[in-house]
Amino acid sequence: MPLDAFDPDILQDFLTESGELLEELEGDLVTLESTPDDLELLNQIFRALHTIKGSASFLGLTNLVDVAHAAETALNAARSGEVVVDRNAMDLLLEAVDTVRLHLQQIPAGEPLATPNPAVVEGLTRLGSGEPIDASQPETQTATIESAQSASGADGRVISRLELPANKTDLIEFLLADLDETLAQIDAQVTALREEAERAEAADALVELGETLARSAEFFEFSQMAELAQLLNATGQTLPSLGETHTASLLPRIEAVASILREQAEGLAANNVITCPVETLGARIRDLLEGLDPEDDLVLAEDATAQDVLRLDGVISSGDTNDTPPNPDAPGAEPEPADAAPQQASTPEARAEPPASTPAVEQTIRVEVGRLETLMNLVGELVLQKNRVAALARQLESTEQLEGEFREDITVAAGNLDRVTGDIQVAVMRTRMQPLDKLFGKYPRLIRDLAKKTDKQISLVIEGGETEVDKSVLEELGDPMVHLLRNAADHGLELPADRVAAGKDEGGTIRIVAAHEGSHVSVRIIDDGRGMPRDRIAAKAVEKGLATEQEVAQLSDREVYRFILAAGFSTAAEVTDLSGRGVGMDVVRTNIEALKGTIDVDSTPGSGTEITIKIPLTVAIMPAMLVRVDEEIYAIPLANLLEIVRPESGRVSTISGQPVLRLRDSILPLLSAQKLFGTDPHSRGEAPFAVVIQHNDRAFGLLVSELIGQQEIVIKPLDEMFDHKGPVSGATVRDDGGVSLIVDVAQMARIAEHQTDE
Amino acid sequence: MKILLIDDSKTMRNIQKAVLSQLGYTEIEEACDGQDALSKVGAFAPNLLLVDWNMPKMDGLTFVRNFRQNDKTTPIIMVTTESEKSRVIEAIKAGVNNYVVKPFTPDILSQRINETLGRLAA
Structure with missing residues (x-):
């Protein structure tokens, strides 16, 4: 079903809803890893995924449905206790969630949905059938070898990830733009071939187009595309000299070639190399070009379509009743996992699930942010006018020209106006407020990945996530927070062995504590790691010319630690891929200051570091x-x-x-x-x-x-x-x-x- | 292994020649533009061509188009600048087998040459 046929509102609702569900889902999954027996949690995850899948299939988002379905199958097996969600399973599930998230980003951008990593789909499906994942094949998550990534469809199409050397990757976007044009020309010429009067000229043009396309395809090592382009070239050379019967058999085949090329080009746009079984098609075209008499059953009617040929020559399976032209989603939708048995078992149960089983949320209405901004501005004006009226009332009070009662009325009215305006201001501000959990909800996953990368054991504790801040504050806070968490995980916390040696628990803890403080919100990031060495920071500050030795000697610890916020300051002995490039902390400071906030650093060597961010509730x-x-x-x-x-x-x-x-x-x-x-x-x-x-x-x-x-x-x-x-x-x-x-x-x-x- | 170097700048030719001889290629002929190159390909019969894009009289692209009319197989590596990258696809359509962006290191050029010849052999 084509996506465009739907009301954009429906699609928008789907995107918003699925985005929210996905965020919850991710947090729940990370929690599940530590409590794999929590059936209620499992059910919750299953339901969220199922809701997304249900809407997606309705919208014809086949690639998304595929990956969601595979994850659902695996979760279902976990629900019935057939499999345990271990680390490998969690990696697969999280990657599936990543793919769905990517899809949700691709839809509004108008891009075709990426084909899910076949290794993930396969792994999850296998989990669903009760087979444990073979731990000796950890490549499932990072498979880079083409063969490992290839998905073989029932119709013989093979889809593999596009893998090119860097210098060619740089050019692929230009190729795609060019392919579009070339294919349009090829289509036009192929259509013109049908007209006898235009045939010779069109054939000539095809010689050129075929050769040019073959060159591009060979450069990028798309061997099948090159082969098909060569067929166009050869056809262009020979077609004008062929007889009626041969031409009649050839024309739909050439149209078929053009349609496969189109499909491949569309695949490339989504980073997929699509290979079709074209051996028979190619052989028959070459036979026809050599003037060999086609076998009886291969003589096609004059009105045969490219679709007929694709079926006859085995490019798509003959049982395939799908008459629509191939689209990039179709291949992903076609292949059904080989072991369909467990799936069938799970499907009826899945269907029984009420489709509207969204988690209980407050009743909401979605309003464009722009409207709220307008409202906020108007309230700002109102506050100004209220102030003005209040000032006038005060003036009146001090003059003797007015009747006492009238004067009192004005004062009361001004007082009421003040109160109501205040209430409106708070109410409007609250429409823009969102709980920090919206942001913090992403961090369990971040910490999990960081822990994995650094070989550390890290637990994350979040307190005060319900604290609300203005939407713009929430958005701006995201980057600095991620940076600070990375720092804490990468530099702050020690490796398990070092922690034990220092007499601590093996696992480190990072705490995020948020709270209201008057008109401000404070967010503290506290780790129980090694803390920061005052001496090294002081020495570095002197080296960088930020202060003299005498000066640093007089500074308090906190003042010394503040140096890490200066531009270009880094004490990390080595730069890791996680953090420590020396550009981070001053960016954090700049971001926070842009919010009219402050940032404060405190640290105790041996027992940890605490960073406190204070930001105003609203900036307006x-x-x-x-x-x-x-x-x-x-x-x-x-x-x-x-x-x-x-x-x-x-x-x-x-x-x-x-x-x-x-x-x-x-x-x-x-x-x-x-x-x-x-x-x-x-x-x-x-x-x-x-x-x-x-x-x-x-x-x-x-x-x-x-x-x-x-x-x-x-x-x-x-x-x-x-x-x-x-x-x-x-x-x-x-x-x-x-x-x-x-x-x-x-x-x-x-x-x-x-x-x-x- | 005979290589034809086509570049209007003598300095560039010398640099490339130095890189090539460092890589062990010694049979090198030079041409200073497309026309010059066309007149030399017959007698020299190169196994590989390194073509600059911007040249007087006949630019690299035109040269490739002309050359490919008679010779469909001898590998051509286009030497381009970063800013010409968006046009490389034109060169590919004209029949270029690979390209290398200036300035390149001996390693990169060697890699490109090996890639190009390797694919031809395959």
């Missing part, structure tokens, strides 16, 4: 402190604000020419907002307040003229044309209708740090 609206600097009003994110002091003259002093603020036991660098923003370089305006701002464990003071108050601000990005030199990260509209710039705390912290360095 935040509470801020408004301050006046000369005539301008600036907004400082409240989250970074530690305290506000009014330094007495004795508290401000200079150390080596730089102003500092003495605050209780510590000495903080002190910045002048007037200088930074250049509001009025000549002004000797008062700046009696010091706002103490913290960023990444570093605090500094900022001198401002006046404190205005706290306000919810909506962050508006700055135009690219904006070339204000000061450290600002955005702008906002205040409740009095004016515009304020938002202070870039990170940039300011760097300026402060630099200042103390000098």
